[in-house]
Amino acid sequence: MKLLLLLVALAQLAFALDNGLALTPPMGWLSWQRYRCNIDCFNDPDNCISEKLYMRMAQLLVSEGYSKLGYTYVNIDDCWMEMERDPNGTLVADRKRFPHGIKWLADYVHSLGLKLGIYEDFGTFTCGGYPGSMFYLQKDAETFASWGIDMVKLDGCYADISDMDFGYPAMSFFLNQTGRPMLYSCSWPAYVVFNGQVPDYKKIASYCNIWRNYADIQDSWDSVKDIIQFYGNDTGSFSLVAGPGNFNDPDMIIVGDYGLSYDQQQVQMAMWAIMAAPLLMSIDLGNVKPETKRLLQNDGVIRVNQEFHGIQGRRIIKDNTFEVWFKPMSVDAKGGAFAFLNLNDAGGPIQVQMPLSKLGLMEGEGYNVTEGFTGKFIGTLKPHDLINASINPTGVWFGIAYFDC
Amino acid sequence: MKLLLLLVALAQLAFALDNGLALTPPMGWLSWQRYRCNIDCFNDPDNCISEKLYMRMAQLLVSEGYSKLGYTYVNIDDCWMEMERDPNGTLVADRKRFPHGIKWLADYVHSLGLKLGIYEDFGTFTCGGYPGSMFYLQKDAETFASWGIDMVKLDGCYADISDMDFGYPAMSFFLNQTGRPMLYSCSWPAYVVFNGQVPDYKKIASYCNIWRNYADIQDSWDSVKDIIQFYGNDTGSFSLVAGPGNFNDPDMIIVGDYGLSYDQQQVQMAMWAIMAAPLLMSIDLGNVKPETKRLLQNDGVIRVNQEFHGIQGRRIIKDNTFEVWFKPMSVDAKGGAFAFLNLNDAGGPIQVQMPLSKLGLMEGEGYNVTEGFTGKFIGTLKPHDLINASINPTGVWFGIAYFDC
DSSP states (O other): OHHHHHHHHHHHHOOOOOSOOOSSOOEEEESHHHHTTOOOTTTOTTTSSSHHHHHHHHHHHHHTTOGGGTOOEEEOOSSOBOSSOOTTSOOOBOTTTSTTHHHHHHHHHHHTTOEEEEEEESSSBOTTSSBOOTTOHHHHHHHHHHHTOOEEEEEOTTSOHHHHHHHHHHHHHHHHHTSSOOEEEEOHHHHHHHTTOOOOHHHHHTTOSEEEOSOOOOSSHHHHHHHHHHHHHOTTOGGGGOBTTBEEEOOOBOTTSSSOOHHHHHHHHHHHHHTTOOEEEOSOTTSOOHHHHHHHTOHHHHHHHTOTTOOOOEEEEEETTEEEEEEESSTTSSEEEEEEEEOOOSSSOEEEEEEGGGGTOOOTTOEEEEETTTOOEEEEEOTTSEEEEEEOTTEEEEEEEEOOO | OHHHHHHHHHHHHOOOOOSOOOSSOOEEEESHHHHTTOOOTTTOTTTSSSHHHHHHHHHHHHHTTOGGGTOOEEEOOSSOBOSSOOTTSOOOBOTTTSTTHHHHHHHHHHHTTOEEEEEEESSSBOTTSSBOOTTOHHHHHHHHHHHTOOEEEEEOTTSOHHHHHHHHHHHHHHHHHTSSOOEEEEOHHHHHHHTTOOOOHHHHHTTOSEEEOSOOOOSSHHHHHHHHHHHHHOTTOGGGGOBTTBEEEOOOBOTTSSSOOHHHHHHHHHHHHHTTOOEEEOSOTTSOOHHHHHHHTOHHHHHHHTOTTOOOOEEEEEETTEEEEEEESSTTSSOEEEEEEEOOOSSSOEEEEEEGGGGTOOOTTOEEEEETTTOOEEEEEOTTSEEEEEEOTTEEEEEEEEOOO
16 A cells, blocks of 8 residues: 555656657667577576676677667566575576676676666566566666666566556656666556557656567567557557657567568568667577678668657558558658568569659659668659569568758 | 269279379479469569460579479469460460460470470369360360370369369369370369368379369468468378379478578478478579578488388377477388477577487387488487487478488
């Protein structure tokens, strides 16, 4: 009851999130999709959740050229803890798998010029059954700050949806109170959506930097396609809430894992760029094919994703399995990135002719249009000039249009 | 009524199929999945159903090294005809798209050392709405023979299932009567299955060389996985009917199209080899990545697929998303090919340890085991020795075990 009163009081403060982070979608690496809750360091030492894994991935972010392009977060996910808090109520990293502790790991990651993210859960337990933050929000926020954590993902297993409206803001408050800017990633709206309700995205955006609002991504085209449909439907108009400091999170990048063809990999990269989504790769950075690495490091993708207005692209045409998406890259529709999506899984490429005007690009002087992945200059097109695109099955044509005034 | 009596009489002959073909699963190329019913040669000249397409693919089968490995059939699918038969009731190829006619095309294909397949439908129309063979079975069989056709695929759109029991055997009879050996591919059991019934596979095998018994493949992992499950369930024990001259057909190879990751491509090749399936590629042979081409031309895959006993492999273990498949390569279980399948689309590789004895390989002297794709020698293993395999998500470990007596 006392807790409830506290939570209600905090919620009523309605303070704004002001950590100054996530001005553009965060980029980096996150362990979950690829490494899950693998805690078997005896039989699988290279792939288990351990300080060695995060150190190796941090090194690879630098040595493989990812960090200098903006991929700077190294994010721990579930299963990093001991099953019990210490006698002071402080969370403890698994003593065998993280023998030097999280602070030491954060120092190491910082020494490489990178940032360290961590995972907790708003409920009584994490999804994997480790100690949750419920009733320990302040303590955990302070612990994370003392360790030098740069990003906190707060999951929502083992919690009541009704508590989340109070609890997620409370954690936002406590994170702020530490004085250490920590990017706050909330799974809150995802649990609201799972519960069949439409989240209050404006409220969520006032407390969280990024937030998951749909199912976990799996290593398959089905999963990517499904997430794109959820974002295309945009129920609750969550796209409108995105902007510097606040981004919807359609979940991890799986380009470099096992389940996507090259065309499907292009779809994820182009669409995550257009959706202004966090680019958190969940892959083995030590085993990425050259063509896949080029896609992860693609200049056009990163430029569109990181564009400073932070506007989230939206689906503007849906015709059966053909879709057009557009992301404004200025506030007055003077340019943007677009995707022609072919979601059909049959036959050969489809041919599309489309005038720029259909994308809402109406400046009479015309736009310089480039192909997004290659940077190839297509031409200076006026609003009624046609873009000619060939789009492979389960593939994308990704374009960028600039107005040079 | 007269026709019905004729059909009944023919069915009662119960002649055996004796064209001497398909002693091993046929290999080649088939247009449907990749090129569909694209008849727009004006806008899409390189991809439309036309003699040019089949000539180009025939040339590529030779020049890219496929034909010398056994890929010798060049198979026309739907949409090759004029909408009307000629005044003699003879089928006519579309005059614009096949200006030289099918006989000329067959001669060309034969001149390259290849074989030409064609498509018709048992019903009143083909699935694409072109003239069907119903009431013209003899005429069409004679036409195909006169053109020099080597394989006939007879689809089942626009027909009653109840007629198929008589009609498909009738076409088998008429094809035999021509004196020209033409491999006979029947869609008959697929329509029976769609109708919720279990086909009489023994009867079908007495009239057809190969037969489709499930849905058309699409360019996706979902589709490949779904087909593998149908073959694993083996309802009606259709696997037992396979052997020299007769093979179940799980449909085309899509390795080289757009929808499969490399791991998923390996699954299709290993599984089609183990299922003793026809290897009919439906891809643009002029645009195949080197690693994909190596898979299509893989020695282990082709050797297992073409093994002369023609025994169809079966699923012997199913444990959630992990499956083990085994194809005997002798009549006395002295060797075989096997696949460990990981159908999970999450996380990282799984590690499997399995003794050969679980595959039914019990010869005490042991087996020489090789990794199927690379030919790498694993060792001489006795029945209780373990095979250690790491299997990627939506991936396969493909092995071959030989008993050297």
